Amino acid sequence: MRVSAKADYAVRAAAELAAGGDEPVKGERLAEAQDIPLQFLEHILLELKHHGIVRARRGAKGGYWLAKPADEVTIADIVRAVEGPIAHVQSSPPEDIEYKGHAEHLQEVWIAVRANLRAVLEHVTLADLVNGELPPAVKDLAAPADAWAPR
Amino acid sequence: MRVSAKADYAVRAAAELAAGGDEPVKGERLAEAQDIPLQFLEHILLELKHHGIVRARRGAKGGYWLAKPADEVTIADIVRAVEGPIAHVQSSPPEDIEYKGHAEHLQEVWIAVRANLRAVLEHVTLADLVNGELPPAVKDLAAPADAWAPR
DNA sequence: GCGCTCCTGACCAAAAAGGTCAGGAAAGTC
DNA sequence: GACTTTCCTGACCTTTTTGGTCAGGAGCGC
Numbered sequence: 001m002r003v004s005a006k007a008d009y010a011v012r013a014a015a016e017l018a019a020g021g022d023e024p025v026k027g028e029r030l031a032e033a034q035d036i037p038l039q040f041l042e043h044i045l046l047e048l049k050h051h052g053i054v055r056a057r058r059g060a061k062g063g064y065w066l067a068k069p070a071d072e073v074t075i076a077d078i079v080r081a082v083e084g085p086i087a088h089v090q091s092s093p094p095e096d097i098e099y100k101g102h103a104e105h106l107q108e109v110w111i112a113v114r115a116n117l118r119a120v121l122e123h124v125t126l127a128d129l130v131n132g133e134l135p136p137a138v139k140d141l142a143a144p145a146d147a148w149a150p151r
Numbered sequence: 152m153r154v155s156a157k158a159d160y161a162v163r164a165a166a167e168l169a170a171g172g173d174e175p176v177k178g179e180r181l182a183e184a185q186d187i188p189l190q191f192l193e194h195i196l197l198e199l200k201h202h203g204i205v206r207a208r209r210g211a212k213g214g215y216w217l218a219k220p221a222d223e224v225t226i227a228d229i230v231r232a233v234e235g236p237i238a239h240v241q242s243s244p245p246e247d248i249e250y251k252g253h254a255e256h257l258q259e260v261w262i263a264v265r266a267n268l269r270a271v272l273e274h275v276t277l278a279d280l281v282n283g284e285l286p287p288a289v290k291d292l293a294a295p296a297d298a299w300a301p302r
Numbered sequence: 303g304c305g306c307t308c309c310t311g312a313c314c315a316a317a318a319a320g321g322t323c324a325g326g327a328a329a330g331t332c
Numbered sequence: 333g334a335c336t337t338t339c340c341t342g343a344c345c346t347t348t349t350t351g352g353t354c355a356g357g358a359g360c361g362c
Contacts, residue, residue, distance in 0.1 A: 193309080
């Protein structure tokens with residue numbers, strides 16, 4: 001249940017692209033802005049490109065930009081592009097698992113977990129992220145001091 | 152963002168223990184009931200024991216049982232025992248991360264993600280799980296057909 | 303003292319995580 | 333048309349994690 005460096009990097013780079021508007025931004029600038037190893041970042045950006053999330057052009061004046069408006073790209077889109085499906089259990093989606101014995105209802109629990117992950121990741125767009133205007137429901141989740149406490 | 156085999160196994164074994172009441176249950180029976188490799192399961196049960204979640208006795212009539220009443224043990228307790236902290240980003244808890252540039256508000260997003268994970272995992276107890284009586288809020292999350300759809 | 307069951311550490315193979323390296327291919331500039 | 337710039341791609345690498353197995357020891361009950 002952790003977020004990989006790759007996913008974190010991907011979202012951060014995408015946020016910089018969202019802030020960059022339609023102008024192409026060089027990989028090098030993204031790497032500097034977010035302290036990401038350049039060559040690793042280039043692999044990540046390539047994956048994002050293959051998933052139709054960013055576009056790119058080579059050469060002088062080249063760089064990367066978002067394929068869609070920033071308010072149409074969610075964090076879930078990006079995480080899925082680089083990490084694959086969210087909330088799989090033992091490499092299978094929760095709806096495919098068959099539990100037996102007294103664990104039968106565990107399936108519902110994992111479904112609920114995924115639903116709650118989606119509730120955040122699919123509703124925060126890159127535009128929200130760069131403006132700091134997260135959806136009210138998400139802001140409310142992050143507001144309580146409780147939510148910031150380790151455990 | 153996936154659930155490891157180990158965590159899945161741990162919760163399933165704990166559910167069987169919850170159903171077993173105060174009687175010690177043999178590792179072998181747990182392994183059979185849930186189709187878990189016995190020797191792997193024993194390592195997992197040992198970890199649960201070290202975290203004070205289960206207790207055990209050796210010898211004939213020995214076995215494992217829950218250290219606390221089933222309605223006082225949450226799924227989060229078990230997942231944390233075997234997987235460590237929930238929802239870490241790059242091996243650090245989200246409250247410790249400092250983002251720069253246009254990614255600043257990403258921290259709030261990860262905090263919200265963790266809050267929503269906790270909202271499920273910390274509120275479902277083993278008793279709920281074996282009875283199939285999940286908390287209403289959790290049941291509502293798992294109810295919509297939408298929640299069962301892949302994506 | 304004997305059988306049962308947990309306890310523990312060592313070991314292992316495969317995959318994933320987190321990168322680095324070297325070179326090729328397009329786009330723009332002079 | 334050469335040159336520079338920047339993306340594109342595959343190969344490679346090390347370390348950690350995952351998902352186990354194996355062998356033996358230690359305590360418990362009879």
